[in-house]
Amino acid sequence: MPVVPVSAISLPDCLIPSSSSAWPVWCVSRDGFATAALPNAARRFATAAGFTGEAGKLLLVPAADGGIAGALFGVAAGAKADAFAAGALPGLLPAGDWTLEGEIAEPRLATLAFALGTYRFARYKKSPARVVRLVLPAGVDAADVTRAVEAVTLTRDLVNTPTNDLGPAELEDAARALAARHGAQFRSIVGDALLAQNFPLIHAVGRASPNAPRLIEIRAGDPAHPKVTLVGKGVCFDTGGLDLKPSAAMLLMKKDMGGSANALGLAHLLLARGAKVNLRVLIPAVENSVSGAAFRPGDVLKSRKGLSVEIGNTDAEGRLVLADALALADEEAPELIVDFATLTGAARVALGPQLPPAFTHDEALAADLSRHAMAEADPLWRLPLWAPYAGMLESKIADTNNVSSGAFAGAITAALFLEKFVSAAKAWLHLDIFAWNPSARPGRPEGGEAQTIRALDALLAERYG
Incomplete structure (x- = not known):
């Protein structure tokens, strides 16, 4: 793909193509300080x-006139190097324009980290911001960085928005706006129309809320290109249903639509760079609420695929809405289905909030994705679809239960449940993301987060162009 001239790109406000008054940030490690190319005075x-x-x-570092000559910034080197270390600079530097110099292992990622480190969610609370800008390093693709900043910002903004302003209807509006921006096709199936068009699980989970459930769909790209379908869990708030969560467990449930936000973020990356894929995005958008219409523990529900599902726990609702969406995606036998879901606490117990587990049977896909995750500083870790655990989902009265009969391997059994609804796709990848930073790190402020989408974009660019 040809590099677009910087002058033709609308850069993020924190990045500038050049500046005659920029101060240097000299990046140096402990081992490199003695030999770093620094001015003698510095x-x-x-x-x-x-x-x-x-x-x-x-x-x-002060200048002779009492102003600023530059800044020294300590970085780790070798195996301990953090590609996102520069993401801390917007919070450390005084207002002004800056350039990166010295020990910068990956200028592209350092630039991206700096830009993402300037992110603030200011919809409700305004705070004065210092204007800290970075001169785009030579050789860094401005269009590539801009796309990534836009995609991550979109994802973070959606996850950070509370449910009173981002319910199923507003999530639909966000998806429609993205489709319109890229000239993509859009449709939404709402309320009882879900039953008429055979999406019974999505309807069952969302029917207790006054905010109607829906299935959101975006289509774009040349039908002759490989079909890639993204499925994002869009549970805009999860009370747990009749298996009610304790109040402390509901405090972050606005982020339970983080899967859909990440699916939309990746869709923007693909559409903005003109990826040679036939893209489809499916988002089952619901609120798992409590009312007389709520589905119950012990209910047996039919799925789009025809499998009957016994409800062992109404708080395992995300896998139910994904099941109908995955079944729809699978009907076209796409080249690849990727689903994103804030699905299990077990995934966080196993790998923590920074490292989403990835599940797939495709060995080449797993290896390629791991390689790109490392290169993009967008980490994930493969966990097994361990077939013997499928027996933990057995039901005496239905084809499957929606939860395991035991307390172990919760992330794996959830993935095995989803696997039941994918049979025709050439490859399927399930990502059990957290979509949230519980504390700030360089380039990753506390709050909603995009996880795995940059790695996937790099993978799809390598495979399909």
Whole structure:
């Protein structure tokens, strides 16, 4: 894909193509400090101040006139290097324009991290922001960085928005706006129309809410290209249903639509760069609420695929709405189905909030995705679709239960439940993401987060162009 001239790109506000007054940020490691190409005055000041190159530490260096000559920033080197370390700089540097110099292992990721580190969710609370800008390093593709910033910002904004302003209807509006931006086809099946068109599980989970459930669909791309279908869990709020969550467990449930936000973020990445795929996005959007219409523990529900599902727990609703959406996706036998879901607490117990588990039977897909996740600093970790655990989903009165009969391997049994609804696709990938940063890290502020979408974009670019 040809590189677009920087002058033709609307860069994020925190990035600029050039500046005659920019100050340098000299990135140095502990081992590299002694030989770093620093002005003599800067080196003498750093030595006097006790600066050693400790990772994450910043030292402003004064100029002879009392102004700023630059800044020293400590970075880790070798195997401990953090490609996103520069994401801490917007919170450390004074207002002004800056350039990155010195030990920068990956300028593209450093630039992206800097830009993502400026993110603030300011819809409800305004706070004065220092204008800290970075000069785009030579050789960094401005269009590539801009697409990534836009996609991650879209994802974070959606996840951070509370349910009173982002229920199923508003999530539909966001998807429609994205489709319109890229000239894509759009449709939504709402309320009782879900029953008429055979999406009984989506309807059952969402019917207790006054905000009608729906299935949102975006289509774009050349039908002759490989079909890639993204499915995103869009549970805009999860009370747990009649198996009610304790109040503390509901505090972050606005983010239970994080799967849909990430699916839309990846869709933007693909559409903005003109990926050679026949793209389909499916989002079952619901609220899992409590009312006289709520589905119950012990109910047996029919799925789109025809499998009957005994409800062992109404708080395992995400896999139910995904089941109908996956069955629809599978009917076209696409090249690849990817589903994103904030599905299980077990995934967080196993791998924590930073490392989403990935499930697939496709060995080449798993290897390629792992390679791109590492290269993009967009981590994930493969867990097994361990077939012997499928017996934990057995039901005496239905084809399957929606939850396991035991307390072990919750992320795996949830993936095995979803697997029942995918049979024709050439490859299927399930991502049990958290979509949230519980605390701030460089380039990753506390709050909603995009996970795995940059790695997947790189994978699909390599495979399909």
